[in-house]
Amino acid sequence: MSAASYETTIDEANIYEAPEIVTEVKKYVKTNPAESTAKAKKQLDQMDNVTLNIAITGESGAGKSTFVNAxxxxxxxxxxxxxxxxxxxxxxxxRYGHPNMPGVYIWDLPGVGTSNFKARNYLKDVHFDTFDFFIIIGSIRFKENDIKLAKEIKKMKKMFYFVRSKIDHDIQAEARKKNFNEAQVLSKIRLSCRENLVEFGNPKVFLISALDMGKYDFPRLLSCLKENLSDYKWSALIHSLPVFSTGMIEKKTEELNKTSIAAAAAAATTAGLAVPGFSVGCEIGIMHKYLQTAHVSFGLDNNSIQRLAERVNKSEGDLKSVMKSRFAGGVNRAVVANMLRTKGMMAAKAVEIILIGVPAIAMGVAFATTLQLLRQGIREMAEDAKAVLAAADL
Ligand SMILES: Nc1nc2c(ncn2[C@@H]2O[C@H](COP(=O)(O)OP(=O)(O)O)[C@@H](O)[C@H]2O)c(=O)[nH]1
Ligand SMILES: [Mg+2]
Structure with missing residues (x-):
């Protein structure tokens, strides 16, 4: 049987509920499975070893340290x-390490001085080459030194983003006035920043509150970073960030679904049979590790819950009690092994029977099964993450 007739069979079987999975399986069976596995393992390895260094700079009092903490x-x-x-x-x-991602560092740079500031010396002193990008924070307005600094960073061909901080503060002050309109206040601040930075043409300025990162322009800043960072660095960044909003859960889900393809290819194997009655195998270790990463990314692990509980002044028990998925008690081998005995595996069995005796197809079945199970896991975790977010009143 050729790859082409295999595709028809999958379509006819209509076994996998998600069309993307069928698409990925079709792609997968066209490859050399052994090569795909090796490539995918290398890719996962690179993701594990990625480093991302983010520099936060600006005037003293602008809100750098608060932003680092957020x-x-x-x-x-x-x-x-x-x-x-x-x-x-x-x-x-x-330098602050990231509690969730070992390769992600956020640097709280010294405030740019007030008098006689030399941007070039400053950048040399802080070893500017270390950083993937700079965030220049200004409150009220960007000062002359912020602008000098941005110019110098530009000369060094590094990326920088202007962040106007403490927006919650502005909104609160304006809200007391008659005819208050939040959108109008924001657009007024945006305009004033633009005038302030007219030398840069029309730079993007992101209005942010470190006390409410799910709001205002932080999501826009993330979209911009996604465009400008390499895939690996973006992946590290998005997984490192706390769950500020449902939008954040969606971004994490999207990224996890993307990388689940590599994880499934790496886990697919004909050896190391996982489940009795099947000739397909999955390396449970790879699935386990992947789901653990997802769990931490969604902020569902004990450490993340503890940090969140402190931040929002709730008890850990209250936040945990809303998690309903099979991962509520953590991601361990037993939970993962159990997934392999569930409905997803019945689908795999059905595909396997149809395709019996076709060389290389066993790997295709293993890939399809693993991918389906990983995505199922991600879906369940995303639901828990939404419940926790609501329980935290965020
Ligand atoms: N309301 C509000 N206050 C902020 C925000 N960011 C910083 N602050 C306050 O501004 C002051 C200076 O912030 P800090 O992070 O120490 O500034 P740094 O000197 O640039 O590190 C502190 O009192 C912070 O609590 C924000 O987004 N909203
Ligand atoms: Mg500080």
């Missing part, structure tokens, strides 16, 4: 959080 899902005063509201005494950048 990116790490920490509140003021949490253990390991950057000190906020303090005058900087050191000229050294401080």
């Amino acid at each position: 990116l790490r899902g920490l509140a003021d005063g949490d253990e390991g959080a950057a000190d906020t509201g303090v005058t900087e005494t050191t000229m050294k950048p401080i």
Whole structure:
């Protein structure tokens, strides 16, 4: 049987509910499975080893440290959080590791000085080459030094983004006035930033509140970063960020669905039979690791729940009690092995019977099954993440 007739069979069998899975299986069976597995394993390896260094800079008091903490899902005063509201005494950048992603670092750079500021020296002192991109934070308005700095970063051919901070503050102040209109306030601030940065033409400025990252322009900033970062770096960034909003859950889901294709290809094997009665196999270890990454990305692991509970002033138990999926108690081998005994596997069995005796097809079945199960896992976790978000009143 050729690959072409296999495709027809899959269509006729109509076994997988998601058309994307059929599309991916069709693509997969056209490849050399052994090569695909090797390539996918290498890809997962590269994802594990990616590094991303984000520099946060701007005037003292602009909100750098608060923003660093927000990116790490920490509140003021949490253990390991950057000190906020303090005058900087050191000229050294401080590197903060990310609790969820070992390769992601956020750097709280010293405030750009007030007098006689030399942007080039500043960048040299902070080892600008380390950074993938800069975020220049300004509150009220961007100062002359912010602009000098941006120009110098541009010369060095690095990316930078202007962030106007403390938007919640502006909104709150304006909300007391008659005829308050939030959209109008935001567009007024946007206009004023644009005038402030007229030397850059029409730069993108993102209006942000570090106290409410699900709101205002943070989602737009993420979309912009997605365009500008490599796939691996983007993946590391999106998984590192806390779940601020349902939009964030969607972005994480999208990314996980994408990488599940590599994980399924890496896990597909004809050896190491996982389940009695099947000639397909999946490397449970790879599925396990993948689902664990997803679990942490969705903020459902114990550490993330603990941080969230502290941040929103709720009990860990209250946040955990709304998780209803099979992963509510954590992702362990037993839970993953159990997935292989469920409905998804019945579908695999049916495909396998249809395709019996076709060389290389066993790998196709293993791939299809694994992909289906990983996506199922992601769907279930996304539901839990939404429930937790609601329980946290975010
Ligand atoms: N309302 C509000 N206050 C903020 C925000 N970001 C920072 N702040 C406050 O602004 C002050 C200075 O912030 P900090 O992060 O220490 O600034 P840094 O000197 O640039 O690191 C602190 O009192 C923060 O609590 C924000 O988004 N909204
Ligand atoms: Mg600071």
